[in-house]
Amino acid sequence: MAGVGFRRWAQALCRGNGSGISALVSGCRAASGVSKGSLPGPYPTTPEEKAAAAKKYNMTVEDYEPYPNKGEGYGDYPNLPERSQHERDPWYQWDHPDLRRNWGEPIHWDFDMYIRNRVDTSPSPVSWSSMCKQLFGFIGFMLFMFYLGEKFPSYQPVAAKQYPYNDLYLEKGGDPEKEPEEVKHYEI
């Protein structure tokens, strides 16, 4: 049985009109798995291509908007609004409640950034410009004050330490026979 199959394969190989590797690889593929039409493709140019792409991604034609074709590698993937999963309704019955997403819904390009453990785009209590001004204003002020402190130091007046016995002449190994010079640390 196996011998028959092998002989048939060898005959098909000899009869085939391909050359090299293409002669060994079969011209047909299995029907299981995703079909090529349901995978992302190149940037759509005509309205028919746009409609087909919208259908492929399960979106309406008005909602579907591809990324601009600037050669950044997006192809026909839809440009969904940059909203994090934090902003989605927490009370709606999602199919995947931790991700706040339904099965089959088009996934944002940066979905793994917008999950609930990561980047949050929900509105803040204070505007962005106000937050930036407060933070960088404080940091800038502190840096400036530290710089001034370095430039103009201010501390208690100090002087060099004054030692007795003519600056410790004998303790520092001076000759006991010789007379040391007088060191006076005061003025009257």
Next chain:
Amino acid sequence: MADYQEAPLATRPKTLDPNEYFSVSLEQRRSEQSRAALRANLKRQYQMQLNNPLRRELIEDPALTRWVYARTHTYPHFNATSKTSLLGAMFGVAPLFILYYVFKTDRV
């Protein structure tokens, strides 16, 4: 409910949005309807697969497959424009030379 103030970090719920009731055109309602129809169809497909007692395998999500495929197969749609070349040079080529120089010159 007229003076409802949402919490500082929350967005306003859709049912309390005044635009929902006062300034809605027919086309908006129609597009919302088509969106809801798509969503209902997907929900139905998922529930049919989920509650099928004879199912043994995982429910695969074609949107997830497409997302993974799109993120990994960016090269066929890549074009060398000024912006992409600049990014490639900044992140790929320059660190190579800068780090080589730094490691070679700054020795302990």
